[in-house]
Amino acid sequence: MASRSDRSTPLTGRMVLAMLVAFFGIVIGVNVVMMKLAISTLPGTEVDSAYSASLGYEKEIAAARAQDARRWQVEAHIERGAGGAAVVQVNARDASGNPVSGLTFQGRLERPADKRADQDVALAEVGIGIYRGTAEAIAPGQWDLVLEGDSSGRRLFMSKNRVLLN
Template identity: 75%
Template sequence: MFPAQPSRPVTGRMVFFTMVAFFGVVIGVNVIMMRLAIQTLPGTEVDSAYSASLAYQKEIATAQAQSARNWKVEAHVERSGQGGATVQVEARDNLGRPISGLKFQGRFERPTDRRADLSVSLAEVGIGIYRGNAEAIAPGQWDLVVEGAADGQRLFLSKNRVLLH
């Protein structure tokens, strides 16, 4: 029906440009995917591993001192109706007496995305009871980090996984 078209001969130049185009597309897509992956999740827990390793011995001593104090610190998280959350911390010493006068700070950390972390300031509302609010926090898994300090020195640190509905 239709006359047969003469086929183009395959030349070395055609093969070369086809190979360059193919690998150019593959390399270009890989570069774009790597860049997007690094921007969205850098994969690091700390900014500098060297600095973290230098502070390691101090962290061990701080943890041992915290363990020796044998404080009982309980944290509770309650959701509010408007998408917020209330954090309440109750601190008692090794004899069960309320601990007053500390400065507690809370932090909700998203395990998958550091950009979503949210700090919560806790104020003492009663003897040994500290409370703070997070105005808007998304549902899902969070790490609740609670730090207690006095005179600029951290005396207590706790990190617990919580599930917010």
């Protein structure tokens, strides 16, 4: 009667080589798939070129100082409806508390983790110093609300605030 070890195939060099090639082939294949998925879902960068962004840094500082000197009081309110649309309302007042009228306000809802979900919100003046706009299909979660107020092509106001929408 033959024992079990007599019936089994002996382990040869070719079999060991085939097992090693199969093992590393699977590992490399999984790594390639994971790399492709990671690259295709990468949301992107904040700026395309850090050098060109740094060139405008002094202008941004000057604009922020001029904005602080105006002492405007700009309040934003966001309300997300059941259908996913978000209504953004901005109330702008000058240093004396008078409504600021005649500005062109632009809003943008930015996803902190995924720039592909960013949406622009066109704000129209619906009353003296009151600007309102709607963004469609806003998912719940954290967003950055970026507001820019322009007059005659010159930016007079800019803010960026983190908001949580339910």
